Amino acid sequence: MRAEYYLIAxxxxxxxxxxxxxxxxxxxxxxxxxGDDVILTLSDFAGSDYIEKIYFVGDSTTYHFYKGGIxxxxxxxxxxxxxxxxxxxxxxxxxxxxxxxxxxxxxxxAEIAVLTVGVNGADSFSEKQYKTYYKKLICAIKEASPxxxxxxxxxxxxxxxxxxxxxxxxxxxxxxxxxxxxxxAKELGIxxxxxxxxxxxxxxxxxxxxxxxxxxxxxxxxxEKILEYIATHAID
Amino acid sequence: xxxxxxxxxxxxxxxxxxxxxxxxxxxxxxELMWLAREVIDTESGMRWLDEDIMxxxxxxxxxxLRDFAVVRSNxxxxxxxxxxxxxxxxHATEVFDxxxxxxxxxxxxxxxxxxxxxxxxxxxxxxxxxFGNYVVYSFLNEKDTSALYTEISDALK
Numbered sequence: 001m002r003a004e005y006y007l008i009a010x011x012x013x014x015x016x017x018x019x020x021x022x023x024x025x026x027x028x029x030x031x032x033x034x035g036d037d038v039i040l041t042l043s044d045f046a047g048s049d050y051i052e053k054i055y056f057v058g059d060s061t062t063y064h065f066y067k068g069g070i071x072x073x074x075x076x077x078x079x080x081x082x083x084x085x086x087x088x089x090x091x092x093x094x095x096x097x098x099x100x101x102x103x104x105x106x107x108x109x110a111e112i113a114v115l116t117v118g119v120n121g122a123d124s125f126s127e128k129q130y131k132t133y134y135k136k137l138i139c140a141i142k143e144a145s146p147x148x149x150x151x152x153x154x155x156x157x158x159x160x161x162x163x164x165x166x167x168x169x170x171x172x173x174x175x176x177x178x179x180x181x182x183x184x185a186k187e188l189g190i191x192x193x194x195x196x197x198x199x200x201x202x203x204x205x206x207x208x209x210x211x212x213x214x215x216x217x218x219x220x221x222x223x224e225k226i227l228e229y230i231a232t233h234a235i236d
Numbered sequence: 237x238x239x240x241x242x243x244x245x246x247x248x249x250x251x252x253x254x255x256x257x258x259x260x261x262x263x264x265x266x267e268l269m270w271l272a273r274e275v276i277d278t279e280s281g282m283r284w285l286d287e288d289i290m291x292x293x294x295x296x297x298x299x300x301l302r303d304f305a306v307v308r309s310n311x312x313x314x315x316x317x318x319x320x321x322x323x324x325x326x327h328a329t330e331v332f333d334x335x336x337x338x339x340x341x342x343x344x345x346x347x348x349x350x351x352x353x354x355x356x357x358x359x360x361x362x363x364x365x366x367f368g369n370y371v372v373y374s375f376l377n378e379k380d381t382s383a384l385y386t387e388i389s390d391a392l393k
Contacts, residue, residue: 060351078312082351087288090312098312120349124341129291136288167348168341 046234058116059083068223084120085133102144122173154196160205162215259368259392269305280311300327331371
């Protein structure tokens with residue numbers, strides 16, 4: 001008889017635990033947008049309406065999205081066109097104004113924002129440094145513009161010759177920061193665009209057909225490829 | 237090997253010169269930075285960076301550091317930056333090494349991307365100096381660099 005009471009008590013306890021897990025799956029900061037699988041998978045072609053909703057945030061590799069037909073008003077980059085993740089959040093140009101990245105996204109009431117940062121300093125970042133700074137930026141954007149759906153996009157590969165020149169940006173470094181970005185996307189429950197996968201050759205470097213002569217930036221064909229990937233890996 | 241020896245000699249020279257002058261240790265890095273900023277041409281203003289900036293120098297806050305202050309230009313096209321560190325007694329060389337590594341890394345980045353051709357002078361002019369227990373680095377033009385180090389030296393004498 002006594003054993004039965006214990007069994008009932010144990011069953012009640014387990015039921016309570018199950019209810020708690022269902023009701024409180026995790027803190028909102030950890031995962032408030034997407035499920036465990038944050039990588040955006042193949043979807044129906046979302047078309048230009050979807051692309052037009054997106055604001056692109058980043059460095060010069062983001063600025064060059066204009067080559068793919070993106071309006072400059074939807075490209076948020078610093079005045080200098082370069083951006084290295086740091087403890088301070090840089091300003092970007094919005095018309096004639098200078099606003100911080102989070103405020104620029106909020107002011108534009110961006111429905112979707114794609115972040116592509118990390119190429120500058122790719123070889124020198126430590127994991128702690130990279131994740132701390134990226135998280136800081138993401139949290140500031142979420143606070144300023146909670147309705148905006150964020151997407152972390154992988155950094156694009158550079159040409160094989162450039163990667164070997166020890167300029168502080170190698171494809172090994174880029175792969176490393178992309179891995180950290182993906183882990184961060186999972187931790188924060190943010191969608192991740194694995195765009196770099198369609199820009200790489202068999203050696204893990206930039207497909208030269210998509211690249212400018214400088215070894216880093218992409219040409220119009222490269223951005224067409226990227227936008228096609230984004231439109232076919234859309235969020236719901 | 238040769239460049240390593242030269243670097244060591246240079247470091248010893250810097251240490252000897254800095255030891256020859258008796259610098260006070262009573263100002264915090266922030267106080268020193270306030271004084272330094274007064275002599276720099278800051279048309280666009282400079283902003284103070286929070287403690288996360290230290291991750292650009294080391295993954296964990298070095299024990300040999302007492303305090304620090306880093307400021308950068310508010311203008312994204314201007315690479316002006318000053319860092320002031322106060323080391324624990326006898327640890328200025330470790331801080332000097334840390335700041336030197338940081339400067340070299342930033343110089344490489346600026347040179348590789350070449351986004352700031354008009355700022356090249358500041359990239360080439362980047363310097364780290366020891367003043368007793370203080371280590372100061374800067375990305376400034378020649379005039380501001382000279383004014384900065386004179387002010388720092390005067391303030392600590």
